[in-house]
Amino acid sequence: MSSRKRKIAVGGIFHETNTFAPGLTELDAFRGEWISGMDAFLERYEGTRTSMGGVIEAVAALGAELAPGLYAAATPSGMVASAAAEQLLVEFIDSIDAEADGLVIIMHGAMVAEGYPDLEGECLRRLRARFGDGFPIAMTLDLHGNISPDMAELADFIVGYDTYPHIDMFERAVDAVGLLVHLIEGDIAPVRSYVHTGMLITPQAMLTTDGFMKELMEAAFSLKSDPRVLNVTVVGGFPYSDVADAGMTFVVTTDGDPDLAERCASKLAGMAIGRKDEFKVDYLPPNEAIQAALAFEEGRVILAEGSDNVGGGAPADATHVLALLVGVPKQALIVIRDADAINSAITAGIGGQFSKTIGGKSGHMHGEPVAVQGIVRHLFDGNYRHRGAYMTGHQAFMGRTAVIECGKLTIILTEKRVAPWDPGHILSVGLDPKDFHLIVVKSAIAWQTAFGTYPRKVIHVDSPGCCSANLSHFQYGNILRPIYPFDSEPLPRYRVYES
Template identity: 40%
Template sequence: MRLATGGIMHETHTFSAEPTAIETFDVARGAELWRYAGTNHSVGGVVDACRARRIGLLPTFFATAVSTAAADRATFEAMAGELVAGIAAALPVDGIVLTLHGAMVAEGFPDAEAEVVRRVREVAGPDLPIAVTLDLHANIGQAMVEASTVVVGYDTYPHLDAAERAREAVDLLVATVEGRIRPTMALVKPPLLPVPQAMFTALPPFKTLFERAHALEAAEEALVITIAGGFPYADVPMAGMSVLAVTDADIQRAERIARELADLAWAHRAEMVIRNVPPGEAVAAAIRHPERPVVLVDVGDNIGGGTPGDGTVLLAELLAQGAQDATIFIADAEAVRAAVAAGVGGTVETAVGGKTDDLHGPPVPVRGRVRLLGDGRFVHEGPENAGVPADMGPTAVVRVEGVNLVLTSRKLMPGDLQQLKTVGIDPLRQQILVVKAAVRWRGGYGPITRHAIDVDTPGLGSVDLNRFRFEQLRRPIYPLDAESTW
């Protein structure tokens, strides 16, 4: 058996001011995809599953990027074109596995990844099985269902099961190729637009939803069930929650299961509304907390959700309240250059952060001693993305009063303790760790955290969706339309 593989992953924040160009992406071509082997990544799961089964795998093109704005048309066409040409060149194959995110928007394509699958389908023909893996934050639309044969979404947030779900997708694809199953999919979209913070899968309501889905899978009612919380910061018609049930040639049952889980999600909708703690109150509580470390979650600047990572509200508050042993990351290449110019041991005086837009706090003037300079590269220790390299670009640690200010040239979503260790920060010795995240941080930080406070910082990651002006979104949708019925 021979399979072709490739993909594109991007979670698009359509209100972001950060452009998305081909340079935004980390691209792997052909044999470069083998670098994901053995990692807790979707592509790693595909590679490992094929090796274990002695299936010939033809790698084509894979591109991934941290969340930014919608890709322009030329960027999308360049990437989709290369992927589709790679798949076409690999034909004939017995099946195709695509690693996608599911919440990518490109100029002209509100559901850009469904367009990718549609184009792959066009070259593959109507009968060739195509398996797709999606992120839990996918905004799944009917076009995705129509173009693919079987879809498998992550069941966890933080995304700890990326490789496992990819192996499952390969299993289902192989069973399809061998004629043992005939996947049939039904999609139901309850009118729900939860924020990422509400989707932590270790707590209700998402824990409740996945427990029911897993019970149905265990009872062999469905081959696989995807519950995607969706990505609310994409102003597209298919934004929001999705339930996608896959059965073996039984569309009525797939529809019934998808509907049941969508009803369950709707019944739990009030639990998806989040209220966070004001910054001043949160910092004061973190300072006086008797145990360390305390994690302050800068939800408004949730990098994984498409914010710039240069939000300054908590930095200003930490300095104003005289916090000691606090660590905060700010993505600011200009400030890194100032620190590099001062050199290790030197004093740097500059304004940091708040430069990408005017939504995440103004630049904060700081004066401090440069403690460390580095290249910002490390390998994720996991659990999420274990084994995958990361690159923050040139990085500096500047001690400003009691604060370890980590300046990075590129934004990187937090969630892996190696990000701290690589710049000489021992997380256990910090009183306060600021994470620019919603939930992903829990993967690496969770086990060592003694207390966490979700902070109501302003910005593109705000949990108050009324702060955004939606134009393309389907309405009514909860909680924007609080009184809506379904």
């Protein structure tokens, strides 16, 4: 770096939008993590294994000056309301320091709002309008982003997570800062090759520690061994956003070599398309899944109810599995969001009798309310910090929480939707996963960062819901065709961009 101290801005708007989920996501959904200014940014993120923590550490290590703008995030949910999106965009763009030498923008990649099917692309367009085409921008993205051509063109670098479950957002943010500073100093000339594979892949097929996705990631890592390759991003996509660019994409960034970037991206796309059938997922209907779990004598079974995946925008109150667990003969655990039922539990008090219909209040897709009777065993304010590998140190909030014991079925009732990303999800209410024969998780794969050492068997459940692994449940209107699995032959789309 030169002797002049560089100023690196950071901020972002983070939301994974499920356009099939019920309801609109309003601005209030972002208020739980609406962080602006240096003091608030450092207090919230310094020392955490988050993207924001990675930027803080990397900027400090390089001797640069950090300039935090607005960072706002909401739990995955339905379409973002137009007014909320507009306010987020305006406040974020205005918050970026006009004197910054470059920007790291932390986004998900699958944010959709009314009027903005590609909100990340719209955000980049507005940044370019304010700061110009020559302003260095590095964008970090979730592995479940839907990368549009505009995103690939308008960001100098797109740096995606390499892991699912996601445990490397800190490291990828460090990478983004390093690349950004090299560009600021004029050491590199990034060229990006973008390929959309023409395939919709479900999250259950994107596990990066095993199977074909692991092979695909390893192929990407091997390409990075060439010093001319600055970054390789493999993005599995988010099939629950019904937008034109939903699906698996690759972005390869090289130092001034468009032919090399295109060859690398084409190699990865060819590998993925050629083995597309390896992305298929096996699952069982709820009744068969529960019977298989109970028949597994060794116990410690995970029933992954991916159709109600909180991390994918689902409401967390689906009852297709819950309804079949009432009276279960072996110890079972499930988490259900129901703010109204929480009030009843608090009224009953610890040790009190609980009798109420719970869940099933988000529409027909997620089932009907289920009558349960039990005893209130614990009440909790819902605050805890992540202690596992995912975003270690991050503050989590379930809202008011109650533990209801209904015979051998234990129900954790939460006021807020919270994904099972961390063991604190269970441990914070005084429960031990090892005490249960089966645990239902409202998740596709990310539950592994909370229960990775627990299961001896995993069963994926095929129930209705806005995050179902069975994509035939959905009526798409905006995805570009042909696209796999709805069409037999994917149609890949290629672009090359220079900064």
